[in-house]
Amino acid sequence: xxxxxxxxxxPAWRITITLTRSPRAHLxxxxxxxxQSSVEHVRVRCASSGEITVSLxxxxxxxxxxxxxxxxxxxxxxxxxxxITPLPSCFHDYPVAVINYRWQAPEGDGDDRPAIPLQWxxxxxxxxxxxxxxxxxxxxxxxxxxxxxxxxxxxxxxxASLAAGLALTESHVPARPRPMTVRGLIAHNGIYNxxxxxxxxxxHRLRTKSRSRGxxxxxxxxxxxxDDRPVEEGxxxxxxxxxxxxxxxxxxxxxxxxxxxxxxxxxxxxxVPEDFTTPLSASAxxxxxxxxxxxxxxxxxxxxxxxxTSSPSTASTxxxxxxxxxxxxxxxxxxxxxxxxxxxxALLAKQLKPPRKGYLIFPPRDSTLRLPHALFLYDQPSPxxxxxxxxxxxxxxxxxxxxxxxxxxxxxPRNSFRAQAxxxxxxxxRSLDMHELRARRAAPWEWEGEAGGADCADxxxxxxxxxxxxxxxxxxxxxxxRRVQSFEIASAAAGGGGGGGGEGSLGxxxxxxxxxxxxWLRERIDEDFGEEVxxxxx
Numbered sequence: 001x002x003x004x005x006x007x008x009x010x011p012a013w014r015i016t017i018t019l020t021r022s023p024r025a026h027l028x029x030x031x032x033x034x035x036q037s038s039v040e041h042v043r044v045r046c047a048s049s050g051e052i053t054v055s056l057x058x059x060x061x062x063x064x065x066x067x068x069x070x071x072x073x074x075x076x077x078x079x080x081x082x083x084i085t086p087l088p089s090c091f092h093d094y095p096v097a098v099i100n101y102r103w104q105a106p107e108g109d110g111d112d113r114p115a116i117p118l119q120w121x122x123x124x125x126x127x128x129x130x131x132x133x134x135x136x137x138x139x140x141x142x143x144x145x146x147x148x149x150x151x152x153x154x155x156x157x158x159x160a161s162l163a164a165g166l167a168l169t170e171s172h173v174p175a176r177p178r179p180m181t182v183r184g185l186i187a188h189n190g191i192y193n194x195x196x197x198x199x200x201x202x203x204h205r206l207r208t209k210s211r212s213r214g215x216x217x218x219x220x221x222x223x224x225x226x227d228d229r230p231v232e233e234g235x236x237x238x239x240x241x242x243x244x245x246x247x248x249x250x251x252x253x254x255x256x257x258x259x260x261x262x263x264x265x266x267x268x269x270x271x272v273p274e275d276f277t278t279p280l281s282a283s284a285x286x287x288x289x290x291x292x293x294x295x296x297x298x299x300x301x302x303x304x305x306x307x308x309t310s311s312p313s314t315a316s317t318x319x320x321x322x323x324x325x326x327x328x329x330x331x332x333x334x335x336x337x338x339x340x341x342x343x344x345x346a347l348l349a350k351q352l353k354p355p356r357k358g359y360l361i362f363p364p365r366d367s368t369l370r371l372p373h374a375l376f377l378y379d380q381p382s383p384x385x386x387x388x389x390x391x392x393x394x395x396x397x398x399x400x401x402x403x404x405x406x407x408x409x410x411x412x413p414r415n416s417f418r419a420q421a422x423x424x425x426x427x428x429x430r431s432l433d434m435h436e437l438r439a440r441r442a443a444p445w446e447w448e449g450e451a452g453g454a455d456c457a458d459x460x461x462x463x464x465x466x467x468x469x470x471x472x473x474x475x476x477x478x479x480x481x482r483r484v485q486s487f488e489i490a491s492a493a494a495g496g497g498g499g500g501g502g503e504g505s506l507g508x509x510x511x512x513x514x515x516x517x518x519x520w521l522r523e524r525i526d527e528d529f530g531e532e533v534x535x536x537x538x
Contacts, residue, residue: 046129050116053077054130055098056138057087062095064140067150067183067525069096072127072159072166078102078118088509090518091154097138099130103158105246119246120253127162131170139179147174150528152184152521156508157236158247160190164424165258168362171372184373184524186517188509189236189417192424193262194254196415197241199279200270200354203414204231233381233416245276265427269357362431371428371436374484375520376421377513379491381412421486428484437476485520489513 040056073085077100085098103123106114116122140149151170155163167185174181196203232238248254252272257263273280363369412418492510509517 042133044129044133046126049122049125050102052102052126052130053100054133055085055100057091057096057098058093059095059097059138064138064149066095067152067529068134068138068180069094070131070134070151070153070163070166070182071096071098072153072155072163073098073100074155074157074159076101076103076118076123076158078104086508088514088517090509090514090521094521095138097130097134099127099134101126101130101159101162103247105243117249119249120259121256123158123162124165124256124258127166131166135180141177141179147176148172148178148181150174150183150525151180152186152524153182154186154188154517155190156188157190157240160187161192161194161259161261163187164190164192164261167372167374168261168264169258169369171370172368173370175368182372183528184375184521186375186377186520187421188377188513189379190376190420191240191260192420193260194244194248195260195263195268195270196420197244197276198251198254198270198273199277200273202269230413231415233413233418235382237416248276251276262424262427264362265360265431267358267360268355270354359430361435365435371432371483373482373524374425374428375517376425376484376486377489377509377516378417378421378486380488381416381418382491418488425484425486429480432480432483433476437479487516489516 038058038061040059042054042056043051044054045051069091071085071087071091077085085100087096087098101123102118103120103126104118106117106119134151138149140147153163153167155161163185164187167182171182172178195201232241244254248259251274254260255263255268255272271280363371490510490512492508492513508514
């Protein structure tokens with residue numbers, strides 16, 4: 001069944017058979033592990049942090065101008081039981097490079113623990129080293145190509161967090177001499193803001209909704225409705241939350257935007273806690289009045305506690321050595337007391353006033369980064385994991401904007417794969433609307449020849465053609481929907497259609513998800529490259 005998301009004026013998909021030499025000629029400095037049919041495995045050094053394996057699928061069948069899929073597995077690929085990660089069937093016709101990163105909780109105690117910790121940020125470094133190797137050895141540099149090789153990044157679960165960080169920071173404007181640039185992101189069931197798992201995050205607070213209950217004598221009578229939706233989705237989502245303390249070395253790692261991609265677009269609206277489970281309100285008792293008075297004394301330049309005075313008779317009988325020792329001890333006690341007071345005062349300030357969320361400009365105005373095309377997928381919730389049920393006809397083209405509270409969404413958990421995708425997609429749409437599209441409208445000549453021009457063709461045409469505010473708004477909306485899309489798919493693990501290939505026991509994308517990805521990828525490549533695209537070797 002074919003499914004198109006929108007009408008396209010671009011030419012039909014073209015298949016071109018190309019014969020190229022094997023990429024082994026590009027790998028002299030790396031260790032080739034094995035060759036199995038069209039799959040090759042290469043070891044890549046990660047500086048002093050050991051090595052990872054990059055698996056290459058169908059590389060020898062394609063020229064370096066063919067778009068490349070960078071596949072980031074759903075979970076860690078470390079350990080002696082390493083096995084080839086199965087690819088979804090929608091990628092079988094493309095050249096694919098799999099970055100087998102390491103990311104798992106430490107095992108054993110003391111001397112039994114591995115020398116290289118596999119917690120965050122090790123997976124980030126692994127992905128960066130893997131992508132650097134891919135760009136250096138599979139990019140278009142030195143091959144006389146017109147520009148960088150286009151890459152599309154795919155990831156699911158833990159891999160989706162890594163894929164989002166990679167795509168958002170490597171989607172540069174295509175220009176020489178850059179060998180590769182990311183053109184699109186496909187993320188399935190990802191966590192894009194790990195700070196939502198911390199107890200102080202606002203998502204865990206009961207929020208009161210005010211609404212009119214009725215009219216009496218012409219006056220609206222307000223009523224309070226508590227937002228009693230489930231806080232979190234069950235199943236694998238809750239399991240990822242449970243494993244958070246093992247995946248990250250300390251809570252501050254959750255605030256890294258390369259792990260929590262939403263934090264590229266706004267600051268965190270909570271303080272960094274001391275641990276993963278204790279809220280700030282329970283971290284330490286509030287300051288007692290004596291300590292509060294001592295803080296006031298410090299603020300006014302006075303010592304926190306008055307020094308005890310010595311009588312003349314006592315001073316006359318004290319030796320000089322004892323006096324010096326007593327003075328030294330007194331100074332140490334005062335320093336320790338002041339340090340403790342400052343620590344408690346800082347904690348009190350955090351308890352009384354959490355930080356406000358502030359929006360950031362991303363990508364930065366003076367950078368060559370552009371937001372990539374993005375497709376966010378999330379599984380339909382099953383009755384066993386949440387109170388929300390979703391039934392109905394086959395999926396329809398994705399809508400990046402939904403009315404709040406429409407349908408069954410008003411009972412969806414506040415924190416879920418759906419909510420995570422909606423947050424990041426919404427932030428990307430906001431950035432497009434407030435920054436890129438406005439800049440294109442103000443100075444279109446500065447954006448000529450850049451990637452994504454097809455996305456904004458309708459926008460510019462409506463603006464310059466005098467079609468009216470309605471046409472301009474429709475064109476702007478279409479341009480945004482083409483760049484950032486969200487799609488709910490049937491869960492393959494729950495019997496949602498199966499499909500060829502997958503991602504382990506979780507069931508992968510399933511038939512429905514693979515159809516969506518295949519169609520989206522064809523649309524993107526066809527619109528971006530048209531006749532220049534190189535196809536697959538049949």
